[in-house]
Each structure stands twice: as structure tokens, then as C-alpha cells.
Amino acid sequence: MSKKNNLAKRKKQYEFDLRREKLEKEKKEKKLHAKKNKMKLDGKDKKKGGSGFQVGKRKVKTKLTALAKAKAAQAMELDA
Structure with missing residues (x-):
């Protein structure tokens, strides 16, 4: 079996990629949430004419x- 086709190595790489994608997604959500909170006005979200x-x-x-x-x-x- 060649080095590239090593099952254990592929599995580790796959798990690493999943973990990285999950972290990136969480980071993106946190950033978006922080931006939304930053944009909120202090209780002035109502539309004023x-x-x-x-x-x-x-x-x-x-x-x-x-x-x-x-x-x-x-x-x-x-x-x-």
C-alpha cells in the first residue's frame, strides 16, 4: 500500500478537515453575531416615521x- 493510500492517514486528514471547517463556521457565526450586536441601537429598533x-x-x-x-x-x- 502506498503512502498516499494509507487508510489511517486519510481518516486523520478527513477528521482534521471536518474540525477545521467546524471551527471556521463557528468563527464566522461569532463574527456575524458581534456585528449584529454592534449595529443594534439601544432599544431604538422601532421604525419612526x-x-x-x-x-x-x-x-x-x-x-x-x-x-x-x-x-x-x-x-x-x-x-x-
Whole structure:
């Protein structure tokens, strides 16, 4: 039997590949979960009429992504 066709070696390689794929999948899920949590606003997930959102005392009438909104809210918290 050749070295390449060694059954024990193939089995170990297969298990190693499965383990690596599982770890990569878990890592990807954690990253996505962290990103979702980062984008969430503090209880402000409700839609407030149209395309504007509250910044300070005035309403901004732009369409921003959830991440941009979170950054803006965070910046307002730092200023206060």
C-alpha cells in the first residue's frame, strides 16, 4: 500500500478537515453575531416615521445604514 493510500492517514486528514471547517463556521457565526450586536441601537429598533431619525433635538432626513446610525448615536452619547 502506498503512502498516499494509507487508510489511517486519510481518516486523520478527513477528521482534521471536518474540525477545521467546524471551527471556521463557528468563527464566522461569532463574527456575524458581534456585528449584529454592534449595529443594534439601544432599544431604538422601532421604525419612526419615514426616512429620518433623531439626533439631538433635530431630525436628520437622510437614509443611513444601521451601522451609521449606531455610530451617530454613539457620537451623541460621547458629546453629552
